Amino acid sequence: MRETQFTSKGNGVDQHPAEPEEESFRQKVRADMRAWGNASGLRSFGRLALFEPGFQLALSLRIQEKVARVPLVGRLCRRALAYATSVATSSHIDPHTRIGSGVWFPHPTGVVIGGGAVVGKNVIILQGVTLGVASEQVRGGPVIEDGVKLYAGAKVLGKVTVGTGAVIGANAVILRDVPAFRSAVGVPARILEKKSP
Numbered sequence: 001m002r003e004t005q006f007t008s009k010g011n012g013v014d015q016h017p018a019e020p021e022e023e024s025f026r027q028k029v030r031a032d033m034r035a036w037g038n039a040s041g042l043r044s045f046g047r048l049a050l051f052e053p054g055f056q057l058a059l060s061l062r063i064q065e066k067v068a069r070v071p072l073v074g075r076l077c078r079r080a081l082a083y084a085t086s087v088a089t090s091s092h093i094d095p096h097t098r099i100g101s102g103v104w105f106p107h108p109t110g111v112v113i114g115g116g117a118v119v120g121k122n123v124i125i126l127q128g129v130t131l132g133v134a135s136e137q138v139r140g141g142p143v144i145e146d147g148v149k150l151y152a153g154a155k156v157l158g159k160v161t162v163g164t165g166a167v168i169g170a171n172a173v174i175l176r177d178v179p180a181f182r183s184a185v186g187v188p189a190r191i192l193e194k195k196s197p
């Protein structure tokens with residue numbers, strides 16, 4: 001299994017190269033809207049914010065990140081919003097998880113993402129996806145690099161890396177690294193041969 005490499009940002013916080021660099025609230029929301037626009041054709045912020053639960057989930061994550069920076073009451077507000085979002089979507093996304101911009105949740109139910117996970121940019125996450133630790137004894141969650149598709153019910157467990165552009169099939173259980181631009185299916189997952197063009 002490839003060791004996950006972390007680099008120091010100089011602020012005492014170790015950062016994986018796949019970890020999204022700091023983008024502003026607006027940049028993230030715009031990129032989330034683009035992801036929705038490209039996939040569904042919906043481009044109006046009002047329609048997305050009012051009627052698309054997946055966009056509401058992404059927006060809630062962005063707002064949680066922003067309000068947490070407000071002195072004194074910020075963390076409490078983030079917790080309250082995280083709780084309400086969790087109840088509304090039956091999903092639990094740890095408010096400390098860094099999720100890159102352009103995330104798309106087509107069907108935002110039953111998604112569980114633990115605090116140890118790192119999610120890159122332009123990742124698609126379907127219903128029932130779990131990103132978390134492999135066991136209570138071993139800390140650290142998966143790194144999901146840019147452009148990964150996590151199909152319905154996929155579970156990615158432990159300190160593994162899913163490489164850029166990889167596809168994780170429905171209900172796959174990923175316990176080892178997945179190379180970039182490859183597909184993994186099954187329990188435990190196997191890497192599919194590349195299809196000839």
Ligand SMILES: CC(C)(COP(=O)(O)OP(=O)(O)OC[C@H]1O[C@@H](n2cnc3c(N)ncnc32)[C@H](O)[C@@H]1OP(=O)(O)O)[C@@H](O)C(=O)NCCC(=O)NCCS
Pocket residue numbers: 107126151152167168169170171172183184185186192
């Ligand atoms: C992962 C996926 C994208 C692979 O698609 P693909 O590259 O076209 O793969 P193929 O259909 O050619 O299948 C290749 C092999 O993987 C197997 N396979 C494909 N998806 C699988 C899955 N989810 N679980 C287990 N095996 C799977 C096939 O049986 C086939 O096995 P074989 O080589 O032994 O015959 C697709 O199968 C998948 O899981 N899609 C999920 C879609 C989804 O979540 N839909 C819900 C929408 S709401």
